[in-house]
Amino acid sequence: MATSGQEQATDKRRVILDAAVKVFAREGFYGCRVADIADEAGVAYGLVYHYFRSKDEILDTLFLERWDLMLEEIARVDAEPAPAREKLAAIAGFIVDSYRYDPDLMKVIIVDVTRAANSFGLSHLEKIREAYGLIGGIVESAQQRGELRSDITPTFAAMAFYGAVEQVLSGWIFDILPEAAEDYDQAKEFIVSTICDGLEQR
């Protein structure tokens, strides 16, 4: 009975992590104190340090949890025998949905992880490179199959694609883009259409 599906209330580690997402999103990684996280989680200060070595490690954990999910998703998508356009659509869709489902977490990852990349050394960068590598791989095979143009390097294409996706999230985060229910679905289409078809009139 202790391991049934729904005992959220007692997994303090999870509670702390979820609280951290809220607090980081609200005040920024540098703008909040560990005490804020403990307060938000409703636990004692010290418990945060029982589960995490440092404030950094909390951000780290948050990033890795989500990023690994994304890497898995990209790998899964890549394994399907579908055209590149559909694969890119699935990836964009996954990221957009990640934001829709948990905007705070994605805000933290986009805003705070990148900013802290300086101090976090290299482990994050490796993970991030991995994502670009996978996307680049999708582009590359599509180029070999003649689906995509070959005069743009795969890595560059991956950057342009991911940059467009991330900037859309940034647009939502910073209230530059409208953020209604229908905008999420529209964004997925727009991203793929822009990157695959281009902005120019045909």
Added chain:
Amino acid sequence: MATSGQEQATDKRRVILDAAVKVFAREGFYGCRVADIADEAGVAYGLVYHYFRSKDEILDTLFLERWDLMLEEIARVDAEPAPAREKLAAIAGFIVDSYRYDPDLMKVIIVDVTRAANSFGLSHLEKIREAYGLIGGIVESAQQRGELRSDITPTFAAMAFYGAVEQVLSGWIFDILPEAAEDYDQAKEFIVSTICDGLEQR
């Protein structure tokens, strides 16, 4: 008159700003101390506060100097009677060249300002929105002239374009993209071609 020959060596304010760029780029805004800036500049601690009200103001100054230049450039480009594609190429070129000329400064702007726009009051956000607005304006008129597709909203198009540009710079900053002399020029072409023509084979 401000740039006559021999006062360069004594324009401590400039020296401090340049030192701040190096230090912010190396250690991040939060990762460095005001003392590091003074050290890097080779001036006394207190002098930093003679010229700047606060550490924030240094970053502000750095950002505004460059961003205003970019806004001016975008406005100038927009005023020309050229096709949107050329205008976007000019803007991408300006940003890429900004990075080529002063990568540290662009790193600071992208990592410490752009990504953290909501930590710094609203003035930065306004400036950033202004840039997107100008680019969106370029897209919009091109749509009206029939140059660009009209089914993608101008703001969205602006985000995709700027996102691609920024991600390329991020790629250089974080050693994901190769960064040789020819890569800069190639990047300009790739960005415009990707965003305007799309990745798909025609």
Added chain:
Amino acid sequence: MATSGQEQATDKRRVILDAAVKVFAREGFYGCRVADIADEAGVAYGLVYHYFRSKDEILDTLFLERWDLMLEEIARVDAEPAPAREKLAAIAGFIVDSYRYDPDLMKVIIVDVTRAANSFGLSHLEKIREAYGLIGGIVESAQQRGELRSDITPTFAAMAFYGAVEQVLSGWIFDILPEAAEDYDQAKEFIVSTICDGLEQR
């Protein structure tokens, strides 16, 4: 009855004390955490507090166990009808052997207890004084019997004697004196000979 054959493995209290000796010796009383002791002992954190009221009490216990043994030994030695020289030799021998048998424990006693006697309330200090008093008593009676010079006060003589002994242990602890099997026996002789006969050529 307390030492019957098979309970050794389960005397957790003893295991904790022995672990504490190792940890205190290695990291110092202030330099280690209670968790380190539990880890070294291979028991659960909380068990330490089942057997001991506090971290201090562990050190207290360690000190008192050994120091009381020494006090008993000194008293036993003193009760013998032997010359002072032999009594001092026996005491020096006991202390040196204590170190030889359990160097970590003696290191802890010398470094963390004896030198810090005034941090730990007064009970330790009393115990320490008691030892000096006993040794002083040995000197005093020997002076009355004409064995030892009477122009040096007994308390002072006790300090000089004990100081020489402790410094030899310190020399071993801090790797200043060589520490081979033969050095222990030699040390006993040297101590007594130096203190009783003096360093000068006769």
Added chain:
Amino acid sequence: MATSGQEQATDKRRVILDAAVKVFAREGFYGCRVADIADEAGVAYGLVYHYFRSKDEILDTLFLERWDLMLEEIARVDAEPAPAREKLAAIAGFIVDSYRYDPDLMKVIIVDVTRAANSFGLSHLEKIREAYGLIGGIVESAQQRGELRSDITPTFAAMAFYGAVEQVLSGWIFDILPEAAEDYDQAKEFIVSTICDGLEQR
């Protein structure tokens, strides 16, 4: 005029050091807070860290200042063409006077430096070894000249001598030995007489 002999009032570094001696002596190195030192010194908290990297470094500095003085004194004494007995008397006298002149400082050095030796790594130990080496050297040459017995190793003799001296100071520190004006001079004689002549009646 800024470097005249008596401007104590403005050398804050010195003020902090002197305050630290008082506070360490009163509460122990581990028993006091950096705030106590700042308060005792009458300076702002942060100034302590302006002059010293850490609490440890304060203790370090205190130790080295005094120990170097002692090393110099031993070297000076050793350079004189006097019998070993006189040299040892001079050294004992110097240490006893150090205590008489500044008991708090010597208490800190004897009680806290040794205890912290674990954490302070090796630099202290080197310094301490140096002192023993110098004293051992005095003994050794005296042995060669036939002044002192040769069957006791010089290093051991140095330990016994220094141990006796230090224990006398400990006796004062812990209120085991009487501490009146005449006791200081008597102690010097007692130490040398005990170590050189021995306790036994001749």
Added chain:
DNA sequence: CATGAATGAGAATTCATTCAT
């Protein structure tokens, strides 16, 4: 007895900012 999660008061250290010279 045994476990280890939970608590929270402390303490060291940092560092932006001020200010006297």
Added chain:
DNA sequence: CATGAATGAATTCTCATTCAT
């Protein structure tokens, strides 16, 4: 303008101790 000592609030992290199971 220039210097760098002085200030002290803010924060992270530590760790002895408690307690529910």
